[in-house]
Amino acid sequence: MSTDGPAPVSRDERRRRTEAAILEAARALFAETGFERATIRAVATAAGVDPALVMQYFGSKEKLFTEATRWAHDQVSVLDVPREQVPAAALADLFETFEGAGGRDGAVALMRSCLTHPEANRTLRDDVMCSVASGVADRIGGEDADLRAGLLAACVMGLGLSRYLLRIPAVSEASRADIERLLEPALRALLGPPDRPAG
Amino acid sequence: MSTDGPAPVSRDERRRRTEAAILEAARALFAETGFERATIRAVATAAGVDPALVMQYFGSKEKLFTEATRWAHDQVSVLDVPREQVPAAALADLFETFEGAGGRDGAVALMRSCLTHPEANRTLRDDVMCSVASGVADRIGGEDADLRAGLLAACVMGLGLSRYLLRIPAVSEASRADIERLLEPALRALLGPPDRPAG
DNA sequence: GGCACCGGTCAACGGCTGTAGAGTGAACTC
DNA sequence: GAGTTCACTCTACAGCCGTTGACCGGTGCC
Known part of the structure; x- marks a missing residue:
């Protein structure tokens, strides 16, 4: 003193x-x-x-x-992993965004307002979802890559919404490990059959 | 005339x-x-x-x-189908709610405000999500039934959000059939291994 | 045919909001 | 140490909001 x-x-x-x-x-x-x-x-x-x-x-x-609510593109790991690790990386990115050291309030604020504020809506759709989904689609490949990637992003966002915004008890109170254990296989199913380089 | x-x-x-x-x-x-x-x-x-x-x-x-935004409980078919048909029924319920004959505006209105309006938040969480997830959990069974059901509900809501509120192009412009074809297997993975009545 | 009823309108109030401009006192510069 | 800069505050304005009470005119009843 x-x-x-x-x-x-x-x-x-x-x-x-x-x-x-x-x-x-x-x-x-x-x-x-x-x-x-x-x-x-x-x-x-x-x-x-x-x-x-x-x-x-x-x-x-x-x-x-x-x-x-400025969005930091650089802390998304899902764009830097091989195809089979995309689901796990997507979940890890979600957890990191909302529970990581860097304040989670920014992400919650953007998401909280994304349904009523025009620019928040645009930012979350274009700069976050579409941007990430596009990169994921490249890794998935195949005819339905865009839709598969979009659905994967949708499911991950649904999890984020349920866990951090709506706070649905079963989802909100579960451990990160339990969610990864149950959800990762489901997201893996969205990838479709393994790569077939030509066809 | x-x-x-x-x-x-x-x-x-x-x-x-x-x-x-x-x-x-x-x-x-x-x-x-x-x-x-x-x-x-x-x-x-x-x-x-x-x-x-x-x-x-x-x-x-x-x-x-x-x-x-009054919510009609009675048009949810997911509570009346056997376990294996839960994923398909959940998707059918979503499509019916947002694209069915009865105006979809009510559902969109409730969802649009669920992040900023306290009562809309409560209604969507308790009267819709928890209510449905609880019924689904009963059909799933097993140790993680509540979490599995919650995650399934979260994914379906994520789809609804992406398709009807955020309007993410890849998800919004896809056909209902394509979405069902790709997403239903993934949701099925959330059910876990088939029933084992005791154990 | 007179009267009560009621769907509908008009004008207004109080409160809250984002925002602007003048002012103040302490920290910096020379 | 005088003068300037600048972080910060006070006061106020104009607009929009939900909400209210008085009022009007056609409809239904006796």
Whole structure:
């Protein structure tokens, strides 16, 4: 309580901290109630600042939301594994996204608002689902590759929705291992028969 | 075009018709934009009446929403088929719910709002998902029956979400038959090994 | 034919929302 | 140490929302 010194926080540092606090509060509130019900006033209160400061930092509620739900493409492992490991990797990616160290609020916030907020809808469909499904389809191959990949993505998203958003007890309270054990074989069936390079 | 007569609509008949028109408009708007963004004024305009009349008929926006998204338990066939037909019946129920003759807007409206509206959330989780999953679990049997049923419900809901709400192209534009052909075997894998009556 | 009823409309209120602009005091620069 | 910058706050506005109560006119009943 003495070695801390007189709080030598520079102006830049303060700005970075409050911006992070606002972003964190926004993520939490967007995740909890969705875009429409989360108000800038509530975000500001949670972050301990004035509502006008939120506007000053992010320009508008829309831009705040976009910033708070930015999707990181690079933490998707399903695009980097051989065909047979796609189902397991897809599940691992889901668990990592929603239970990993990096705050899960951003993902929940995007998903929470994806049915009522036009841009969240577009982002989740195009930048997440279609983008991933397209890569998965390449690994699956065959005539129905696109549909198979789409159905796989749909099932994984259904799991995420049930477990983290709707919180259906049987799915929400199950262990990650149990879900992988039961669901991975089912997703594997979506891949279809093993590769046949030509045909 | 002449035998119609001078529109002999009684007062009761008029009331029933306008109430139905309001309900239909509400379903359509709730389905399109969700509970929060759909306004009573917009519903009234779409139904061709005054906003105050909507209040007079349904009491509040909440009650209007509840009425517009009432869930009919009786059209679920998955609870009336033997174990091996559960996956096919679950898919048939989904297609019937969202593409059947009885307006699909009610189902879309409930689903559209299930992530942001507390009561829609509760209804979809408890009255739809848990209720159905519980019945399915009974048919599946075994140690993990509840989780297996929950995962099956999650996958089917993921399909519905991708096809009718997010409209992911690969899933949305596929034929019902193709989806059944590819997804039914996968869902069948969720049932686990065939019944073993004791054990 | 007079009267009560009721489907329907009009105008308005209070509250909440996103947003804008002026102002303030402490941290930085020279 | 004076002047500037900038994080931050206060106050306010305009618009939209759900909701209400008074009012109007045709319909049904005696």
